[in-house]
Amino acid sequence: MQVAAPCQTHDHIVQFYEDDDFLADAIADYLHAGALLDERLFVVLTASRLAAVIQRLEAKGMNVQAATASGQLTVLDAHTSLEAIMHDGLPDETLFERHIVEAIQAPAPRYQRHPVRAFGELVNLLCEGGNPDAAVHLEGLWHNVCRRLPITLLCSYAMTHFRRAGDHHAFDAICDHHTHVLPAENYYRLSPQQRLREVTRLQQQAQVLRHETESRARAETALSAAQQLCHDMLMGLASHASHDELTGLPNRQRAQNYLAELIAREADSDTKIAVLHIDIDRLQSINDSLGLDIGDYFLHRTAQRIKRCLGQGQVVSRLGSDEMLVVLPHLEKEADIQSIVERLLDWTSEPVELADHKVFASCSIGVSLFPDHGRTVHELIRNAGLALRQAQRHGCRQYHLFTPELQRSEPDRVVLRGALREAIPRGELELVYQPLICARSSQVMAVEALPRWNSPRFGLMGSQQLVHAAEEAGLTASIGQWVLDMVCRQGRDWLDSGVGLKMNLNISTTQLLRDDLVEKVGEALINSGLPGKMLEIELTESVLMSDPQRASTILRGFKALGVRVAIDEFGSGRSVLTQLHRFPVDTIKIDTSLIDGIVDHLHCRAIVRSIIIMAHELGLQVVANGVETREQAIHLRHKGCDILQGGLWAPLEYRGDLDELGHG
The missing domain is CATH 3.40.50.300 (P-loop containing nucleotide triphosphate hydrolases)
Structure with missing residues (x-):
C-alpha cells in the first residue's frame, strides 16, 4: 500500500x-x-x-x-x-x-x-x-x-x-x-492505475453533485429574496401615500397614527407598549465608499431584516435618513423587551453582500415604554431618541432604556455642535495617554492618545462622548487631524527629552475614507520630526471591514512611511480573520469583552489563548485591552500576551511640558 x-x-x-x-x-x-x-x-x-x-x-x-x-x-x-x-x-x-x-x-x-x-x-x-x-x-x-x-x-x-x-x-x-x-x-x-482512476472518478462525481446542490440552494435563496422584494414593492405601490418608497415601510405619519391608536386602546390596560428608535451605525460611511445607490439598497435590506424579526402586531416604520421606529404592543413586563432588542441587534449585524462587497454594519437602539416613560406619542418618541443617543455614546451595536436622568443631562444638540466647532481654536481639546505595559517587565512601552473636551459650558467630555459628538457635528476629520498633529509633536518632544515611547492613536471610518489620509500622516511625521516607527495607528475590525480593499491600500501606505498598524477590538464579532492576509498589520488588540471573562469563563480563556497562539505564529504582537484586575494581568502574562492596557494603570496627562507628565 x-x-x-x-x-x-x-x-x-x-x-x-x-x-x-x-x-x-x-x-x-x-x-x-x-x-x-x-x-x-x-x-x-x-x-x-x-x-x-x-x-x-x-x-x-x-x-x-x-x-x-x-x-x-x-x-x-x-x-x-x-x-x-x-x-x-x-x-x-x-x-x-x-x-x-x-x-x-x-x-x-x-x-x-x-x-x-x-x-x-x-x-x-x-x-x-x-x-x-x-x-x-x-x-x-x-x-x-x-x-x-x-x-x-x-x-x-x-x-x-x-x-x-x-x-x-x-x-x-x-x-x-x-x-x-x-x-x-x-x-x-484493481490494478493501481485502475484504482486511482476509479477513486478519482467517484470523487469528481461527488464534487459535481456538491456544486449542483450548492448552486441550487443559492438559486433558491436568490429566488426567495427576489419574490420577497417583488411582494414588498407591490405592497408599497398599493399604499404609496402611507409608506416610504425606498424601504417599503410605513412612514412617520403612519407610525404615529398607529401608536396613537394603541395608546388610546391600552390606556386602562396593565400591559405596556415599547417604542424603539433604531439608528443604522455608519450608513454614511457605506454611502461614501460604495455610493448612494448601494447605500440605499443596504438600507432596504436592513429594513426588511428588522421587519422579519418582528411578530404579530409589531410594526417597523422609517423615520427618515438612517433611522427607524418600532412599536411593540402588549408587553407584560419591562423584561420582555430585552430578548426582542437583542434579536434585532444580532440580525442587523449579519454581513450583507452588495456589489461584490461584503458590507458589515450594525444598529443602535433607544427604548421608551408606555406608560412609564410617557403617555403621548410625542413624549414616547422623544424619550426613545434620548435613550438612543445614550446608547450611541457607548459605541456601536448598543441599546439603552430611557431613564428620567437623560432629560436632565441631555445638552442642547445644536448649541453643543456649535461649541465643539470652536473647541480647537479656543484650546479646549486636550489629550490623555493610556499606557501600554510590557507583560513581562511591567515597563511602559507605548501610550495611546485619547482626546477629551474640557468645555466651559458642558463640562469635561470623555473620549467616547467626544467622538460621538464629533460625528454628529461632522468634525471627525478636523479633530482627528488635530489629534494626529499633537501626538506626533508630543512624541518628538518626549523623544528629544530621552523618553522613547511609541505613540498610538485610533483612526475612525470617516478618516479612513479620506483620499489624503496617508499624505496627512506623512506630513505630520515630517513636520514633527517623529520617526515613522514611533507611531502606531489603530483601526477597529469594523473600520477595516467597512471597506477591506480600501483599507488594505491605505495600510500599505502607512507601512511605506514606517508606521506600525494595529487591529483594535479584535474578536468583537466583526471577524477580520478571512481578510487578515490582506492587511499588513503588526499588532492585534484583543477586545475588552474577551478580557472581561478571561478569569471566570472557560470559553473566553480558550479564545484568548487561540488568538495569542495564532498572532505569534503570524509574527504579530498581542495587546490585551481592558485589563482591570491583577488576576487578569497575571493570567495574560502566563498565556504569553505581550502588552497589557486598561484601567489597572492610571492614564498619563500631558499639557505641553515634559515636567508636567504625571498620573491622572
Missing part, C-alpha cells in the same frame, strides 16, 4: 478497512514513509494494534526503540486518551487541547521544527462504542489541528460500522471532514 506518497502537510486522510492486517500494513507504510523523510511520528493506538504496527515497522528495518528514545516517535494509549478527552458523551475541545494537542506540540529538542505525521484510532473506538456522532465531532477537532499546525493526520474506520442504512449520514459526514478518502481493501483487486 502506498498512502504515504501523496501525503502533504495539513492533509487529513481517512482509511476505511475490513481486515485488521490490511490496516496494520497501511499504518506501517504511512509511518515508515514519514520516518524516511525525518518527520516526527505521533500515534494514538490500542495495545494490540500497536504491537502489530511495531512488528511491521521493524520488518521494514526501522529501529522503533531508538525512534522512541530520540523523541521521533511518540505513542499514546488510545483507550486512556479517549477517556481523558470525553465529557458528557462528546469530546471536549479544552480536554482535547490539553491531552492530545499539547503532546503533539511538545517534541524533543531535535524535532522541534520537524513536521508531524500522526495516526489516531480514537474515532474508530467511538464508532465501536456506538457513538458515531461523537466520532464526527472529534474529526472536526482534528481537522482544525491539521489546519493550524504542520501535521499530516491519518484516521481509520472499520467498514463494519456503516452496514446499516442509518449509518450513511455518519459515513458522509466523516468523508466531508477529510482532504483524502482512501477506500477499503476491496478496491485493491
Whole structure:
C-alpha cells in the first residue's frame, strides 16, 4: 500500500478497512514513509494494534526503540486518551487541547521544527462504542489541528460500522471532514492505475453533485429574496401615500397614527407598549465608499431584516435618513423587551453582500415604554431618541432604556455642535495617554492618545462622548487631524527629552475614507520630526471591514512611511480573520469583552489563548485591552500576551511640558 506518497502537510486522510492486517500494513507504510523523510511520528493506538504496527515497522528495518528514545516517535494509549478527552458523551475541545494537542506540540529538542505525521484510532473506538456522532465531532477537532499546525493526520474506520442504512449520514459526514478518502481493501483487486482512476472518478462525481446542490440552494435563496422584494414593492405601490418608497415601510405619519391608536386602546390596560428608535451605525460611511445607490439598497435590506424579526402586531416604520421606529404592543413586563432588542441587534449585524462587497454594519437602539416613560406619542418618541443617543455614546451595536436622568443631562444638540466647532481654536481639546505595559517587565512601552473636551459650558467630555459628538457635528476629520498633529509633536518632544515611547492613536471610518489620509500622516511625521516607527495607528475590525480593499491600500501606505498598524477590538464579532492576509498589520488588540471573562469563563480563556497562539505564529504582537484586575494581568502574562492596557494603570496627562507628565 502506498498512502504515504501523496501525503502533504495539513492533509487529513481517512482509511476505511475490513481486515485488521490490511490496516496494520497501511499504518506501517504511512509511518515508515514519514520516518524516511525525518518527520516526527505521533500515534494514538490500542495495545494490540500497536504491537502489530511495531512488528511491521521493524520488518521494514526501522529501529522503533531508538525512534522512541530520540523523541521521533511518540505513542499514546488510545483507550486512556479517549477517556481523558470525553465529557458528557462528546469530546471536549479544552480536554482535547490539553491531552492530545499539547503532546503533539511538545517534541524533543531535535524535532522541534520537524513536521508531524500522526495516526489516531480514537474515532474508530467511538464508532465501536456506538457513538458515531461523537466520532464526527472529534474529526472536526482534528481537522482544525491539521489546519493550524504542520501535521499530516491519518484516521481509520472499520467498514463494519456503516452496514446499516442509518449509518450513511455518519459515513458522509466523516468523508466531508477529510482532504483524502482512501477506500477499503476491496478496491485493491484493481490494478493501481485502475484504482486511482476509479477513486478519482467517484470523487469528481461527488464534487459535481456538491456544486449542483450548492448552486441550487443559492438559486433558491436568490429566488426567495427576489419574490420577497417583488411582494414588498407591490405592497408599497398599493399604499404609496402611507409608506416610504425606498424601504417599503410605513412612514412617520403612519407610525404615529398607529401608536396613537394603541395608546388610546391600552390606556386602562396593565400591559405596556415599547417604542424603539433604531439608528443604522455608519450608513454614511457605506454611502461614501460604495455610493448612494448601494447605500440605499443596504438600507432596504436592513429594513426588511428588522421587519422579519418582528411578530404579530409589531410594526417597523422609517423615520427618515438612517433611522427607524418600532412599536411593540402588549408587553407584560419591562423584561420582555430585552430578548426582542437583542434579536434585532444580532440580525442587523449579519454581513450583507452588495456589489461584490461584503458590507458589515450594525444598529443602535433607544427604548421608551408606555406608560412609564410617557403617555403621548410625542413624549414616547422623544424619550426613545434620548435613550438612543445614550446608547450611541457607548459605541456601536448598543441599546439603552430611557431613564428620567437623560432629560436632565441631555445638552442642547445644536448649541453643543456649535461649541465643539470652536473647541480647537479656543484650546479646549486636550489629550490623555493610556499606557501600554510590557507583560513581562511591567515597563511602559507605548501610550495611546485619547482626546477629551474640557468645555466651559458642558463640562469635561470623555473620549467616547467626544467622538460621538464629533460625528454628529461632522468634525471627525478636523479633530482627528488635530489629534494626529499633537501626538506626533508630543512624541518628538518626549523623544528629544530621552523618553522613547511609541505613540498610538485610533483612526475612525470617516478618516479612513479620506483620499489624503496617508499624505496627512506623512506630513505630520515630517513636520514633527517623529520617526515613522514611533507611531502606531489603530483601526477597529469594523473600520477595516467597512471597506477591506480600501483599507488594505491605505495600510500599505502607512507601512511605506514606517508606521506600525494595529487591529483594535479584535474578536468583537466583526471577524477580520478571512481578510487578515490582506492587511499588513503588526499588532492585534484583543477586545475588552474577551478580557472581561478571561478569569471566570472557560470559553473566553480558550479564545484568548487561540488568538495569542495564532498572532505569534503570524509574527504579530498581542495587546490585551481592558485589563482591570491583577488576576487578569497575571493570567495574560502566563498565556504569553505581550502588552497589557486598561484601567489597572492610571492614564498619563500631558499639557505641553515634559515636567508636567504625571498620573491622572
